[in-house]
Amino acid sequence: MxxxxxxxxxxxxxxxxxxxxxxxxxxxxxxxxxxxxxxxxxxxxxxxxxxxxxxxxxxxxxxxxxxxxPEPFIELDAWLAHYRALWDERLDRFGQALLARRSQAPAPLPPKPEDPDAD
Amino acid sequence: MPTDPSRPPAAASPIVIERTWAATPRELWDLWTTKEGFASWWGPQGFRADVHTLDAVPGGLLHYDMVADSPEMISAMQAAGQPTSHPVFARWGELVPCTRLTLVNTIDFLPGVPSYESVIQVELVDHGGRTTMRVTLSPMHVPEMSRMQAEGFESQLTKLEARFAAR
Structure with a gap:
């Protein structure tokens, strides 16, 4: 089994x-x-x-x-990396949504330049 | 191995994903806890979330339809004999405004799998104008992943990789 x-x-x-x-x-x-x-x-x-x-x-x-x-650990690692990719993509959209909302409404704080290392 | 989507993976080390943006905790919080905010990013790729109820109080309901909205995904779902939309119900757990929240999903849509719960934990850390969001998942908390495998989502992820490479 x-x-x-x-x-x-x-x-x-x-x-x-x-x-x-x-x-x-x-x-x-x-x-x-x-x-x-x-x-x-x-x-x-x-x-x-x-x-x-x-x-x-x-x-x-x-x-x-x-x-x-080692084999099942390698497979688990690959599987988790795959799931992480899904959330990486989701959080890319999260960041885009943050920017979109800032462009639509005045931000509560003065806008600051994006840090190129931010994500 | 665990590419069999009929089995909910049970547990292992949690997955932690962290990002920092030049934004306030309130801005991030609103993307989770308002209907418009949540719908604007949740996805996943190839899908949109049509949010019907988002009651951001402990125990409050989150009800949305996950709707295939790209031509590729609609074709893929139809080819697989799957509906192009399905309802998702979740409950908010802990909610500490602008600081911490948990979202508890009931996973009851996987064929042949008894329903089970999954938890997404989100923590926001204020750095004064910049905010770090830490999302903690565990391998048992994989509703989308299971669906994506069932629906042949691999091709979508391949496209994403191409998109990332182009940036």
Missing amino acids: EIDPFLALADPTRRRIVEALRAGEQPVGLLVEQVGIAQSGVSRHLRILQEAGFVAARAEGQRRIYALR
Whole structure:
């Protein structure tokens, strides 16, 4: 079953696991210490993160070692950038609307020259 | 991945977008909290907002129709078998005049998705003649994005990029 990446990261415990794994791959025991819940809970969350593609596991003897996979983070970043573009465009229009209103009615303060770095 | 518009993304880090203009907080505030002001910029690209009710008090209603108003968007919506207009209902949350507001949207128009709420938080910081507006969104707060994906809005954004490049 494929899990929505945003749903996978919606849980604060899973976000703590992801944060812990940013330091590098780790066995579940070390994650339990950092995340502060029982191993069964950490294992359950790890399974969900694996199904969503954020985490990969490999066997090392009897242990399983968990690590982050970069791909879903790259996709999330691209997706957020896309949404940001929508709002950048919206705020461009916001700025244009401000100027239009100033040209229609006297501004409450004397007009000042636009700062070229304003946006 | 999450290009599937049938799923509302649930959460992650908020998106914060900030701009500063040579204007007073009151001027910015009025663009959010008056019918004419809101309609003059909300869009999004390819759409206009026909505002029916804007009652800028805590809990007050914002009701507008999001209307496709460019020939390209109208054609795209018709080709997709979508209506070229749909009503949007939102509620104002916190409203501290000229300082801070929140807008709570009920997202109930995505096919197959149970309705959920999204919040846009706006903060205005007065620098004496210049005002910074900080808009905070979180990935769960993506009504337009979901619609845009459903409606093939990618092409519109590509046009925008061209427009930005030309400036």
